[in-house]
Amino acid sequence: MRQAQPWIRSAAFDGLWLLSPPFVALLLVLLLPTHFRTSAQMPVVGWVVLVVFIDVAHVYSTLFRTYFDSTRRREQQRLLWLVPLGCYAAGVALHQLGGLVFWRVLAYLAVFHFIRQQYGFLRLYQRQEPTQPHRWLDTVLVYYATIYPLVYWHLSAPRNFTWFVEGDFLQHDWPTGRLLATLLYVTLLLLYLAKETRQWLLYRTFNWPRNLLLGGTAVSWYFGIVYFNGDLAFTLLNVVSHGIPYLALIWISRSAANTGTHRPLGQIYAIVGFLGLLFGLAYLEEGIWDGLVWREHASVFNWFQHLPAISSPTLLAWLVPLLALPQATHYVLDGFIWRRPKPVTA
Structure with missing residues (x-):
């Protein structure tokens, strides 16, 4: 009997939008001129x-599972108010301690979000598998496939x-630390x-989506951070592997009210x-960032250059957390909006 695979939607959809992005991204990186794999050029x-259009856009896609969903707005009203308010208050407090403190905390929050997304997909692709003693290894590997490159970094x-x-x-x-982390990864x-291999030999079972997910996670994080040392290579592998599957998952899980014909x-x-x-939202946000703070891409955000460049530390302490609020809110809300409701017991 042919083994049924635990696709989220279908083999074609999952394969194209959820599982192939890391491998496609790696292929694109390999096709790049060498200097894009070894330099800070972007x-x-x-x-x-x-x-x-991928990274910032995927942040705003959370709107379709939260604020644009009337049912969730009603059921999670308190959460949808408290999270952005709490993120902004925390952001201002952190920025008062220093701009680098703010960005460091936000970076580690983002990393946690990226790691947890891979674990979430793993759980979805494990959902039809019986609980077995060796299942812990899947979880350990999906976490360490992301943590090892970060430790190396x-x-x-x-x-x-x-x-x-x-x-x-x-x-x-610390070269010795990198070596120890690598040995643990290989193990x-x-x-x-x-x-x-044992599962296949004994039971002739092979979970294709779970293995492709773990393989893609290992590919995108290892090649993006450890193997290559280029800004474009890192961004391509990191953003494509994370953002496109997230956008696809939002699309297929949107509420019935937003499905259309x-x-x-x-x-x-x-x-x-x-x-x-x-x-549009992503372009608007980045344009405001560039006009008020960064001033790095005038050719892309020409109109926004009419905005006043803010340099006052006091104003930046209030402005930067506000501009970063969509992504901070996205990172925190994402830990809640995918949870399955607990079954009601009689």
């Missing part, structure tokens, strides 16, 4: 596509890329390979509207 077009000299800003990660060059990979033309209009709104 072409403007690459920055716009990756940072604005923290124990290296400054690299040609950052998460948000220069110095946001604490770093100390876990070998244990997992042995476990999967099932006719092909209606679906096309719905997708265009969905992405168009996200791209």
Whole structure:
């Protein structure tokens, strides 16, 4: 009997939008000129596509599972008010301690969010598997496949890329620590390979989506952070592997009130509207950032250069947390909006 696979929607949809992005991103990186894999160079077009239209856009897609969903607005009203208010208050307090303190905390919050997304997908692809003693290895591996590259990064000299800003990660060059972390990673990979081989030999079972997820996680994080040392390579692998699956999951899980018609033309209009709104919000946010704070991409945000550049530390302490509020809120809310409701007991 053919083994049923635990696809979230279908083999075609999951394969294209949820599981293939890390492998496609790696292929694109390998096709890049060598200097993009080994330097801090980031072409403007690459920055716009990756940072604005994927990374920032995926932040705003959370709106479709929260504030744009009338049922969730009603059921989670307190959460949807308290999270942004709490994030802003915490952001202002952190920025008062220093701009780098604010960005460092936000960077580690983002890292936690990125790691937990992979664990969440793992749980979805494990949902039809019986609870077995070796299942812990899947969880350990999906976490360490993300944590190991971060440990390697923290124990290296400054690299040609950052998460948000220069110095946001604490770093100390310690080759021995990197070696120990690598040996542990290799050990876990070998244990997992042995476990999967045993499962196949004994039961002829192989969970394709779970293994593709773990493989993609390992590929995107290892090659993006450890193997390559280029800003474009890191951003491409990091953003594509995280943002596109998130956007796809939001799309297929949106409430019935937002599904629109099932006719092909209606679906096309719905997708265009969905992405168009996200791209517009992302462009607007980044334009305001560039006009008021960064002043780095005048060619992309020409109109926003008419805004006054803010340099006052006092004003920045209130402004920067406000501009970063969409992503901070996204990171925190994401820990709640995917939880399954607990069954009601009689």
